[in-house]
Amino acid sequence: MDAIAVVSLVIKKLQGLLPADENTTTNNDPTVFQKQVQGAIDSLDSLKQFLKDEDDREASSGHSSMDDQVVAQLLRAVYSADDALNTLILKKELQEQTDIKSGTIRKSKRFMKNLISRKGMGKLNKEIRRLVEIKEKAVTSDTSFSTVGNGGGRHSSSWQDRRARISDFCLEEETDVDLVNELLIRLVPYQFPKLIAVIGEGGSGKTTLARTIYDRVDVRRYFTKRAWIQVPSLFNTRQVLGDILQQINEAELVEESTLSEDELMWRIIKLLNGARCLIVLEDVETTQILETVLNPLCNSSQFDTRMILTTSNANKLPPQTGYLALHLGRLNEEESWKLFLNKVRMKEDEVVNSELISLKEKILEICGGLPARIVLLGGLLSTKERSYNEWSRVVLERAGNNKVDIMALSYQDLPSEIKPCFLYMGIFPKKVEIPVRRLIHLWVAEGFVMPLLDPEETNHEDMAGRCFEELVIRNMIQVIRRKSDGSPKTCYMPGVLYDFFSSKAEAVGFFNRQFRTSSNKNPELAEVRRLATYSGIKNLQCSLFAHVHQNLRSYVAYDTRIRCSPSIETGMLLKKIISNRGFGLLNSLDLEGVYKPKLSDDLVGKLLHLKYLGLRSTFIDILPATVGSLPCLETLDVKHTNIKEAVHIVKAEKLRHVYLCVNSSNKVLLDLSSLTNLHTLWGLNVGSSSELTLLEKLTRLTKLKLTGDIKLFRSKKSVECFAKLTNLQSLKLRSIPKSIEYDSFIYLDSLAEHHKLQELYLLGTLPGNRLSDYIPPNLRKLTLSMSRPGIDPMPLLGQLPHLNVLRLLSNSIMVERLTCSAGGFPKLRLLKLWHHRYWKPVLLTVEEEAMSSLNELEIRDCLMQPPRGLENVITLKEITLTNMPDTFREDVEKILQGRNVYIKNSTCPSSFKEYSSESEDEDHVGDEDGEGDDEDGEGHGDDEENEDD
Known part of the structure; x- marks a missing residue:
């Protein structure tokens, strides 16, 4: 452990x-x-x-x-x-x-x-x-x-030495296209029953198939309401209905715990009135769900509800004929070998032409046609040298032992420094999406990631990120959602691994959850070191709460209840762990998503070893003043809160990461002169040159988001400040003009010298004749909003060798022509053009061999001519047209006639695949970091906000 x-x-x-x-x-x-x-x-x-x-x-x-x-x-x-x-x-x-x-x-x-x-x-x-x-x-x-x-x-070399191989790993997942199409076609309205059952044994790929459908963009746009429910083994109707209500209810908070089953169902039906809804029920093990959930929702004429349920036991299906069954059997040898080669990242001829082919029969025998086993063994062997000696040691000597399970073998093979990181994921509920940002900060606070050199000069989060990537490569972590540049956003431990490891980790006392602990018969082993509660401390068994004492080190609250009254349980817990000796040893206090937890100054001030305080999305009104004096605090996350009273953070000199809310950042007062260890400062409002003077001393900053008056960012002090922040990797700068001033430019001449800067967002007017001074050479993601450059930016931006994502939002195009020259934008995979209303229609021209990697193009609310040269972009897979004329769409279809490019249009719901809701951009759907579509007040949707860490 x-x-x-x-x-x-x-x-x-x-x-x-x-x-x-x-x-x-x-x-x-x-x-x-x-x-x-x-x-x-x-x-x-x-x-x-x-x-x-x-x-x-x-x-x-x-x-x-x-x-x-x-x-x-x-x-x-x-x-x-x-x-x-x-x-x-x-x-x-x-x-x-x-x-x-x-x-x-x-x-x-x-x-x-x-x-x-x-x-x-x-x-x-x-x-x-x-x-x-x-x-x-x-x-x-x-x-x-x-x-x-x-x-x-x-390995003869450590896992850190294999970093290059990890960085080159392609994170794309493959799913059986035929199965996806078969399930997708059964969702078409009015042609099939409303319930589809996906049946297969554990590890057969039921969840992967359902998740692929659930996350498809066309499915998300068609079904205006969606819910993914992990059905508990001990079926609880109220819990399932409460989960459905919470996921489809975006407009209001309700007190779910006080509602009866009938009231919950009534609220759900009311919310679904006139809507299209997709509900996935995972791991169904009881026919009781038919009477209490399926029948009332599937039989209603007020809305169109489609349901997909997954089960490993056909006998647990509802005893009726009104559903369609999709059986997932084991893969045959050809399918198994194809999947294995994909996961080991090798081509057929590479294996056939080597001595590794002699191991094919044994590999197929070990995996037995189960995708879960194939994926794990492929991930394990992908980390080994491609030699017969290395592979045979695994396949013949270790995996060939019938007593050794592939899951146990994958864990045993992990480097010792990564094992606790993997096991820690079991502290979260099964298959709940965990933000990667949250997970990495918790790993660091727990001490799992040890610095190799000087702790003060080591970026612990980068080391934790390498652990994460290693687990992804080994297929022991499944990435669920990604940011626009393809980097992982949320993840979870695959279900078969969760079932295998979480109970074992709990049995030896690695962590405790609010259930199962009461079965622990050895009181000596029941002492709680790490605690996770899923529905508040009130519901903890007495036997577990009795062992929550002064040595508790980590508390993670995953409270999914919808409520309208503040949570008082956290204060109860802190009081208990502090009461005996007057202080607590707690390292991590993670309350993300718990509604308004009660935290008193006195209790928080006694958590002298606290490293991580996660209050994101808690909507708290008051941050305890003693937080600013915690001597060991490294990460403070108060994003999405309603802090109304000023808090001075002066003595927390070890702070490395601070996430502030836009509405509260002017209420959290940072003594920047003492916080010289800061690596992340996200959401700060600056109001004077003196604050910029202090900011320029934070030379270790790698992530910075600032908001301030346009006049401040056009000053000489602004140039001097950013010139000294040479370690920046991500910068978001939002200027707020008191009025529209076309000559009020942002002056950041030094940015072109920031070779480490990979992500840049600028909201404000830029001088077009000096645009090159603002563009760092190694950018991977660039967003310009309200920039009004007055020139075609494409020739300059097309020269960036690593640019992966380009967003030109709200009046960042002030010319009649945009020309992507031949050979330009070699790595660009996503281009977004939003809200451009120049006095003449803009013409986008893509020359041959330009944008050779482009996958997605989105044009929203723009006055444009039909683009030229799109037929030259052979990698293009998807075009999204939002608030564009029908004639524009027709012209684009003619240009791409015969090409397998998916064109979506929010105004033309001519078929299931082409339907697009008129609500939010796809990046907003299910995004835990979203801050609203028009946050900048300029009428341009700012989907970059949804990817803030």
Whole structure:
């Protein structure tokens, strides 16, 4: 589990207690304290090596010398040692604060020595001795234990060294086209029954197929309401109806917990009146769902509801003939081999012409035609050297052992530093989409990602991102939604892996969730270190709540209830973990999505080790003032809140990431002079040159979003400020003119020198004759809004070698012609032209060999002539036309006649595939980061807002 990560952290903390100068001693007692600390470090180093050896052995042989009970005991002992040390350090810090306030002067070294030698160090050494005893028992219980060398199935190079291969990995998923078409055609109105059942055994691809349909753009546009429901194994009608209500109800908050089943159904029917709705019910295991959910919704004449349910047991289907069944069997050898080659990222001839082909029969036998097994084995082998020796070690020696499951093998083969990151995903509900941004920050706060070099110079989030990419490559994480540039936005652990690993992780005490814990018969192992609640603490079993005590390190609230009253449960939990000793050891407090949690100044101020505070989408009105003084706080996320009172963040000097809400950023007052560790500052309002002077000192910033008056951004101070922020990778700059001033330009001449800058968003007028001064050379994503350059920007932008996404929004085209020259835009895959009403129609011309990678083109509310040269773009797959004349669409269809290009038009619902709702842009659908379509107040939809981290 995460024992290695915790042991490494404890060693690091102990090393911090040693004097910087090894020769430093006291007059009377030269090295007693140093010997105590060094002895603890040596013991933990030995334990760490044992754990690494055991990890290597398990990866090589598939066999562990420790059963779940021993693992749980060892993990709990490691946690206890860490708790003892942290308690010791915190008591010291509190005492020093008290001494400073009272004016007492102590010699810090003597105070530390006395404190540790009296109580703290004794308790810590006791816990370490217990650890050593557990380790020795584990070793002697298996006499065949031996250290595995580099040849034991591990990579000769570390996972960090394979970074280049990870970066080149294509994240596109493949789904059986015939199955997709068959299911899609059955959704066509009035031709088939309203219920479709997808039947297949675990790992057969039911969820993947349903998800592919559910997320298709044409399906999302046709069905104005959608809901994806994970049906609980213990079926609960109110819970299912509540989930449906929450997902289709975007306009208001209701108190779901007080409504009866009939009231919930009445609200759903009322909301669906006149609408088209698609509901997916996943993992159905009971026929009871027919009477309580399916019949009332499918039989209504007030709306058109289509339902897809997935099940592994045909006997659990509703006992009626009014549905269509789609059976998913195992793949045949040809289909299995094709899928395997796709996941291992090799072509047929590459394998046929090598000795690897001799392993084909064994690979197909191991996978047995189940897509889940094929995907995992392919992902595992994709990380190995393409040689017979490497592949045969996996296929013949390890996977060939009938006692070793492919899922267990995939986990065993993970590098030890990634294993806790993978297991942590099980703390979230099954198949719930987890924002990648949220997951990575939690991994860092938990200490799973250890710095290789100087912690102050290491970007922990980049390291966590590499862990994420490794898990994606191995197909152990499934990416669900992506940003416009293709980078992952949300993800989850595949269902078969979740079922296999989450219960095991909970059984050994890696984390606890509000269910199942009551079945734990060993009270010693039930102590809660990490806690996740899915519907508030009120519903926790008494047996679990009894073990939530002062050593709780992580609390993740995933409260999906729709409510209109503030949540008080979080305050109850904090009070409990603080009550015994006056402070808490909590590292992570993640309340994202919980409605207005009650957090008092007193309780939050005692969380002295808190690193991550996630309050996004909580709509809280008040941020506790003590947040600004938390000494260890690294990430503060208050996006989508209603903070009304000013909060000063002055002493949180370790802050690395701050996410502010547009409406509250002027209420959160940052002392930028002390926050020199900031890497992310997203959503800040600046109002004066003095603030820019402070901002220019934050030279470690990689992500910055600023809003300010146009006159501020045209000043010399603005140029000087951005010239010094040379580490920026993402910049969003929103100027707010008090009136439309066509000569009020943004002056950022230095941006062209920012070679690290990859994402740039500029809202404001730019001087067209100096446009090149504003465009960094390595951009991957560029958005210009209200720029009014007065020249054709395409020749300049087409020279950017890495540009992947280009958005020209609201009056960023002020010329009659846009010309994409031959060879220009070599990497561009998405082009959006929005809200351009120049006095003459604009003509877009694409010359031959221009835009050679373009997949998507969107034109919205523009005065344009039919584009020329689109037929030359052979990679083009999709064109979206919104609020464009019918004649424009007809002209585009003629240009692309005979080409397999999907053309969508919001004003011409001539067929199911061509229908487009007139509501939101597709990027807004189901987007947890959306801030509204007209946020900038200029009538141009700003879908870039939906991708803010």
